[in-house]
Amino acid sequence: MRKIILVAMLPLLSGGCVRTVASVVTAPVRVVGKGVDWATTSQSEADRNYGKKMRKAEEREGKERREWEKKCRKNPDGCGPYDGFRASDERL
Structure with missing residues (x-):
């Protein structure tokens, strides 16, 4: 009779243990997955980085063009x- 009660209560008693064992078993997989995630660049990150580089390049071009236009206003004869x-010409 005691064996039947013990067998019937086994799932209740081992519920936490099974969950803990499952966590321990899957932990290395999650750690490796996180490392791969850190080591690689997703497409959205690549797009964001490219957009940032392009905005900086366009900002630089705008600044240089404004300086060129200012010089041309001062000396229109020497302005080509x-x-x-x-x-758009810079390789990023």
């Missing part, structure tokens, strides 16, 4: 076509 930095 703009040959400075172009954001």
Whole structure:
């Protein structure tokens, strides 16, 4: 009779143990997965980084063009076509 009661209560008593064992078994997989996630760049991160580089390049081009236009207003005879930095020509 005691064996039957013990067998009937076994799932209740081992519930926490099974969950703990499952956590311990899956922990290395989760750690490796997190490491791979840190080591690789997702497409959204790559897009965000590219957009940031392009905005900086366009900002640089705008600044250089404004300086060029300012010089051209001061000395229109010595002003040729703009040959400075172009954001679209830079390889990022």
